[in-house]
Amino acid sequence: MADLPSQWTHEPRKILRFRAGEKVANIDTDATPGYTGDKNGSTEVQTERNQRFAGLQEMLYANGKAGDSRSLLLVLQGMDTAGKGGIVTHVVGAGNPMGIHYTGFGVPTEEERAHHYLWRIRKALPAGGHVGVFDRSHYEDVLVVRVHELVPPEVWEPRYDEINAFEKELVDSGTTVVKCAMFVSLDEQKRRLSERLERPDKYWKYNPGDLDERKLWPAYQEAYQAVLDRTSTDYAPWHVIPCDKKWYSRLAITELLIEALKGMKLTWPPPDFDVEAEKKKLAGL
Numbered sequence: 001m002a003d004l005p006s007q008w009t010h011e012p013r014k015i016l017r018f019r020a021g022e023k024v025a026n027i028d029t030d031a032t033p034g035y036t037g038d039k040n041g042s043t044e045v046q047t048e049r050n051q052r053f054a055g056l057q058e059m060l061y062a063n064g065k066a067g068d069s070r071s072l073l074l075v076l077q078g079m080d081t082a083g084k085g086g087i088v089t090h091v092v093g094a095g096n097p098m099g100i101h102y103t104g105f106g107v108p109t110e111e112e113r114a115h116h117y118l119w120r121i122r123k124a125l126p127a128g129g130h131v132g133v134f135d136r137s138h139y140e141d142v143l144v145v146r147v148h149e150l151v152p153p154e155v156w157e158p159r160y161d162e163i164n165a166f167e168k169e170l171v172d173s174g175t176t177v178v179k180c181a182m183f184v185s186l187d188e189q190k191r192r193l194s195e196r197l198e199r200p201d202k203y204w205k206y207n208p209g210d211l212d213e214r215k216l217w218p219a220y221q222e223a224y225q226a227v228l229d230r231t232s233t234d235y236a237p238w239h240v241i242p243c244d245k246k247w248y249s250r251l252a253i254t255e256l257l258i259e260a261l262k263g264m265k266l267t268w269p270p271p272d273f274d275v276e277a278e279k280k281k282l283a284g285l
Contacts, residue, residue, distance in 0.1 A: 003262070005049065012239070012256055018239065018240050027242065029188065030244040033252075035248060039245065046247070050094035053091070054096065057099055060130075066272075070174040071125075071130050072126070072131045073132040075134045075179040076133065076180055079183075082183065084136070087250060088133055091253055092257075102135065105137060117141045139227055139231075143223045147219045147220055160227075164231055176264065179238045181239070183224075185244055190214075
């Protein structure tokens with residue numbers, strides 16, 4: 001834990017990892033697991049850890065330019081207002097944009113519906129050297145599809161195993177997958193939705209359909225439970241992120257990304273030219 005800020009008593013990748021038997025209904029969305037600091041000191045810590053992430057992300061990108069095929073995929077899955085956009089802006093946004101590949105998955109287009117549900121997912125996978133971000137993901141096809149009964153159970157039921165096989169394929173090909181299930185309480189969600197209705201600069205984020213989704217929360221709890229139970233694997237585990245405190249969820253996911261990049265044991269790629277010869281040529285200009 002030498003590279004972890006002192007406010008962390010446990011490594012986020014360990015304390016936030018979903019464990020068999022844990023219940024979605026019991027998640028304390030206002031908690032800060034493993035972290036002893038508070039909001040007042042979070043900005044300074046976030047700034048420092050963003051710099052750490054950015055340095056590792058640039059190293060990954062440099063290796064990709066040199067032919068390294070490894071990549072990192074961050075999967076953000078959660079109900080509306082959980083803070084997915086904030087993670088993209090305040091965490092991933094600290095990196096070099098040339099090495100970031102962001103995809104927000106909404107309702108499938110007509111073209112996407114004409115293909116297998118993983119077709120659009122495969123198209124959005126990060127290239128070597130890149131950090132990919134999925135704002136929602138292939139899990140929509142066992143969450144929204146299930147809750148809204150868009151297809152019968154015999155269609156969505158096999159998808160858990162298909163997704164596991166798909167993610168194993170990704171990991172085997174050199175992609176590190178970081179999956180974050182982001183949970184916000186209904187009270188906090190209501191507060192955030194209310195804020196969007198009070199601020200003209202937030203109107204664009206408000207979707208009247210979110211109120212209908214709130215009514216379906218018990219069904220979503222059941223669907224999320226199945227996702228965590230059936231698709232949290234050794235090679236692509238789920239991490240459960242309490243999101244009532246945005247500052248905490250941002251710090252936690254930042255550390256998950258840093259840990260994933262550190263696990264790649266990256267070094268700066270060696271030059272493919274004679275450094276000393278280039279120095280002499282430059283000096284003579």
